[in-house]
Amino acid sequence: MAGGMILIFLYFVALFAGFVAPYSYDRLDTNYSFHPPLLPRLQGPHLVVPRYEQGGGVFSYHIVENDSKPLQFFVHGDKYKLFGLIPATIHLFGTGDNDYPVYLLGADQFGRDVFSRLLYGSQISLSIGIVGIVLSFAFGMIIGGISGYFIGATDTVIMRLCELIMSIPALYLIISLRAAFPADMSSAKVYAMIIIILSFIGWASMARVIRGMTLSLREQQFILAARALGQSHMKIIVRHILPNTFSYVIVAATLSVPYYILGEVVLSYLGVGIQEPSASWGLMLNAAQNTEYLRNYPWLLAPGAAIFVTVLAFNFLGDGLRDAADTKSL
Amino acid sequence: MWSFVLKRLLHMIPLLLGVSLLTFLLMSLAPGDFYTALSQNPQISPETIAHLKAQFHLNQPWYVQYFYWFKSILHGDFGYSMAYKIPATSLIFQRLWNTFLLSFFALIIAWGIAIPLGVWAAVRKDSWVDRGCSLFAFVGLSVPDVLLSLLALWFAASTGWFPVGGAESPLHDLMSPLQQFWDYTHHLILPAIVLAAADMAGIMRQMRSNLLDTLRAEYVTAARARGLGEGWVIYKHALRNAINPLLTIFGYSLAALLSGAFIVENIMAWPGLGRLTMEAFFAKDSYLVVDCVVMATALLVIGNFIADILLAWSDPRIRLK
Numbered sequence: 001m002a003g004g005m006i007l008i009f010l011y012f013v014a015l016f017a018g019f020v021a022p023y024s025y026d027r028l029d030t031n032y033s034f035h036p037p038l039l040p041r042l043q044g045p046h047l048v049v050p051r052y053e054q055g056g057g058v059f060s061y062h063i064v065e066n067d068s069k070p071l072q073f074f075v076h077g078d079k080y081k082l083f084g085l086i087p088a089t090i091h092l093f094g095t096g097d098n099d100y101p102v103y104l105l106g107a108d109q110f111g112r113d114v115f116s117r118l119l120y121g122s123q124i125s126l127s128i129g130i131v132g133i134v135l136s137f138a139f140g141m142i143i144g145g146i147s148g149y150f151i152g153a154t155d156t157v158i159m160r161l162c163e164l165i166m167s168i169p170a171l172y173l174i175i176s177l178r179a180a181f182p183a184d185m186s187s188a189k190v191y192a193m194i195i196i197i198l199s200f201i202g203w204a205s206m207a208r209v210i211r212g213m214t215l216s217l218r219e220q221q222f223i224l225a226a227r228a229l230g231q232s233h234m235k236i237i238v239r240h241i242l243p244n245t246f247s248y249v250i251v252a253a254t255l256s257v258p259y260y261i262l263g264e265v266v267l268s269y270l271g272v273g274i275q276e277p278s279a280s281w282g283l284m285l286n287a288a289q290n291t292e293y294l295r296n297y298p299w300l301l302a303p304g305a306a307i308f309v310t311v312l313a314f315n316f317l318g319d320g321l322r323d324a325a326d327t328k329s330l
Numbered sequence: 331m332w333s334f335v336l337k338r339l340l341h342m343i344p345l346l347l348g349v350s351l352l353t354f355l356l357m358s359l360a361p362g363d364f365y366t367a368l369s370q371n372p373q374i375s376p377e378t379i380a381h382l383k384a385q386f387h388l389n390q391p392w393y394v395q396y397f398y399w400f401k402s403i404l405h406g407d408f409g410y411s412m413a414y415k416i417p418a419t420s421l422i423f424q425r426l427w428n429t430f431l432l433s434f435f436a437l438i439i440a441w442g443i444a445i446p447l448g449v450w451a452a453v454r455k456d457s458w459v460d461r462g463c464s465l466f467a468f469v470g471l472s473v474p475d476v477l478l479s480l481l482a483l484w485f486a487a488s489t490g491w492f493p494v495g496g497a498e499s500p501l502h503d504l505m506s507p508l509q510q511f512w513d514y515t516h517h518l519i520l521p522a523i524v525l526a527a528a529d530m531a532g533i534m535r536q537m538r539s540n541l542l543d544t545l546r547a548e549y550v551t552a553a554r555a556r557g558l559g560e561g562w563v564i565y566k567h568a569l570r571n572a573i574n575p576l577l578t579i580f581g582y583s584l585a586a587l588l589s590g591a592f593i594v595e596n597i598m599a600w601p602g603l604g605r606l607t608m609e610a611f612f613a614k615d616s617y618l619v620v621d622c623v624v625m626a627t628a629l630l631v632i633g634n635f636i637a638d639i640l641l642a643w644s645d646p647r648i649r650l651k
Contacts, residue, residue, distance in 0.1 A: 163345065164349060164352065167345055167349065167630060167631055169588040169626050171588075171589045171592040172589075172592065172623045172627070175607055175608065175611055175619070175623075176353045176357065176619065179356055179360045179616075180357075180360055258472075266476060282476070289597065291486075291487040294484045294487055295484065301480060301481070304474070304476065304477035307476070307477060308472060308477060311473075311474060312469070315468065
């Protein structure tokens, strides 16, 4: 259950990203490019933020002794919209002074706060996983149900299509699908496009398994009874057959979410997904591609750690659910 | 056995046809083509562009293009790369060979480490070895390829033990054949390890649970009752049966391997098929993208075919299906 707790925490923080993040995702300050990560120090009863100064080489920083500013909570800062609706300026913490930046995870090449971008990025990266899985599994269940219920020609056509999709290595298919969309689109369109692409690939494996389950379910007495009562085919599939597959579907969905999150990460990393200045975990990792940056500013890998924790949590939760549901077929 | 092989081979043809048709359709939906960028150039006359387009049938509908493409494929010709300005066939096969080598070495590393580890964990069930392996597997299953590749790059850049990306050093052409071989291997090691690490955890977990299941079987108890040594029971009786189901995983893990190779190639600059796909994608060299996707699928389908043959060879029950 530890996995579930971590996930609830992550999604909760993502929901309030604007409030928790000390800065806006696109606020840049080129005076502080590659500012190192800092931890507020304890000075007396207060937490204070030390000041860093450049010197001794490009982007090399050192702490200025006896020069610090207390860390304040609920401080006014950059404008943002809570839940994308309510305009607000209050942030959980900050110094309220641009010369004393609170870069918990350092800054990137444009002097943007990595921690804030990580939080804003989690909104995109984490939600794509959930939305994608809901779409593709809903689609996969219905198609699989139809295929297994009607058998015959319908079944053959659908299954050949599934085989076709599943026989192309996933990333090659993702890139060919990406080619069908224009290169530059607005952020919202890119977001929708990524979900469409990932769902297009994801439904096939789900449909195959659901079809197999439907094949055995359709022979059961209660389906015969429903048919004898004269219920329509669609109603039988949706109301009587599919609910019997739920315990499998929920476990499989939990274990598949990481693939959707990673799909977005790879697309954005390769530069064909979410575009600057928006933040997503994959896009942030793209900056770490430069080995010069990577060697000197390893905090650029922070989104990688975030991805790892998220995937680990989903795997933990999925394993726990599998044990609870005891679905042997997995 | 032969009819089984033939049936599986014939099955591959419509599949590859379907894949090429699907990719072709998707590429035709793409806005603009390779010459869209060139047509912005005032030094190139529209007639030249129209002529070039006609040469590659780009002015025709996609199904006509597909027909021409398919016709040349039947002659073993993958067409001409518009971006690289060389025949695509040599380009594709050179990159395919790199991807094959990368995946092959990763496969050997992954199975070579995962199988003994899985057996060890199963034999010492619930010991610290087993716990350590489980933890390792769980972490391994969750580390994304992207992060692992970047960490490997970081490692290579900060220690200098391994070259940072590429397949050849700048002086490669001046080296003796032996040095060239070593140079290539030196570049291959790190990407192969990264790719293997991603695959290892799953195989190890499977091996462990298979062996544990087999050790519970009655014939193992019978073997023990006959007074056979524990080593003999495990390696001669249980292990041979436990490895069988892993052949199914082999085919399955190939798909993950090829997708993993795509990521590793692009991050670690290994000149394989995945990298070529991205280069062709950005250059809008649409025929080359189709070629790459079809070749990658062929690699996967052939890999699965080999896995099926291995399975049929080891388990006669499967041949009857």
